[in-house]
Amino acid sequence: MKPSPDLIRGALEPVILEVIAGGATYGYEIAKAIEQTSGGQLLAQEGTLYPALHRLEKRGLLEAEWAASPEGRQRKHYKLTALGRKERLALRKEWTEFTRAVNLILGIQHVQVAW
């Protein structure tokens, strides 16, 4: 079962920061990384990634530059800014505490995941 849009909206931006920190740089690559690691649960449509990317760029968490792809097209590459790296760590902590609290209420045993 796919998560509801509300849940996805909250999770997408931390996930994007993680994936970019993991080495993905441009839209298609980021979409594929999210799809592969989440088993297709988070991105029903790849295009929904782009508004989130642009929000993060506008907030100064990502910076972008254009470069030629191997096929000769212009491609926009993203990377984390210093603020983005800091925000990523904060979001990890926030997400871990949030899910722990929700899991306690739902009676799900919390498993500490090593970051």
Add this chain to the structure above:
Amino acid sequence: MSKLPGNDPVAAEIQAEIADHLATATEKLQSQGIASNEAREKSEAKFGDAATIGRRCYWIKQGDFLMFHTATIVLLTLLCCALGVMAFNGHRSQRQMAEQMTALAEQLKALAERPIVQSQPSEHPPQEITGQAYVGSPTLPVKNKEVMIVNATDGSIVRRVLTDDDGKYRSGPLGAGDYCLVSSVATQSPLTPYFPYIQTAPIYVYPGLPAPGHDFDVAEQAGRLAIELSRELPSLRVDDKYTIESRLLIEVATAQKRSRFWTSSMPMPPAWPLRLSSVTASDRGPSFSPRFLELLAQEDLKNQHEATHFGDQFGLLPTGEATVVAAVIADVIPLGYQPPQLAIVEATFGSRTDSTSIKRQVFKDRAWQSAQAMVSGGDRPIAPSNNPPTLENDRFFWMTKGLGQLWLKRLSPDETEPAPPPQPFTLLQSTLSVNARSDWTFTVPIISGSITRLRVEVPADIEAKIKELIATTTEAQEFWKYTLGDNSPPPIEMQQELNQGSHPFFRKVKITVLGTEPLDQGPAK
């Protein structure tokens, strides 16, 4: 995406980013063997509504500015109304009110007419495409080479520039848009005279993006195909009554060859660059995607560099990929059968009868005449020009006699009557049901300077199925159901047999790529 503001660098960036995503996704699917049209459709479906997403991105980027702009107009309008109310209440004289109203109206008008600009205006000079033209390697630049800058949207030639002594070129200033480069092939091969131009993949030129560059290999890049059979084509004499004979019918299609420019309204081709027969703009009907037929006997396959010609009489296909579909066509030839002798007459085509009229040899019988036209017509004849279809020609015989028709005549009561020629059975693309979605269509790579070797699986039971059919079906009326070539549409059961590759006389075959090997003897003959 059409609702994004035109001539806006922010909108252009968003469009370019989404276009890159869709193109990359399409290419990945194509690399998995999915046809270009289907790959594009799947990519777009997976992406979602690009126009809506583009507008959302634009709003995220520009929303603050747009909201400020709108709010300013609203506030000024409210202020104007408030002043009007105050004037009605007599707090100001009519004269003062008129002055205020006029001043505010002018301010409002000026603001409303002011174009929306970025809060941080960006001045981007026009872009140009730069790069080098070379032959095979950047160490071999081509000087004085003409490079055409072609608008990828409408196929118009924007500019022609020449390379310098180092092979370098500059497009000159270009407006925002998608462009392709087109140049003539710098090295010669037998393919070159027919497809003398090369078109590159589109290059995206937009203000604010890094200056686009493209190094351009203008060397001839072509390869060819070779065929191996899993076993020899069936040839069998049965009980002094008939022989079973067969041929391999094979068709190759390449989307790399074009009659005119590729433009962005067309599906993306499976590979770049494209080869063009002319530098023609895109307003003259659809661009063809050539398909080529070969009809080969076992002897042809033994010496196939001289016998297979896929694409032109020299057998060269442009680098990229091609689709291949093939069938073994088999027939029953009664022992002692002699093809009918048909008179050949001179005929004049066209309305003019003077010495410039085109005269060709045609056959009196209109059906055979049509058959010859179909065999030799189209983009290229199936046989090379030095081996045109004739009555004595094996290809022509197999393309026109039908399948099963000769044995049907043997079973017919009027066998003693002089046999008219059978209706022509031209084995055309529609017979092979060639299309990108067919289970029997195989995609094969064409590699520059190489031979791609294919293996054709000849079904093991061709002879057995025909022998069984002959033994069990002795009534002409019944046997007729299995024949092909009397110009009647095949019944549904037969269509299924044809599509499934199980028809006794027409067996579609599987093809696998065995590998590639160097084309070490230079261009094919």
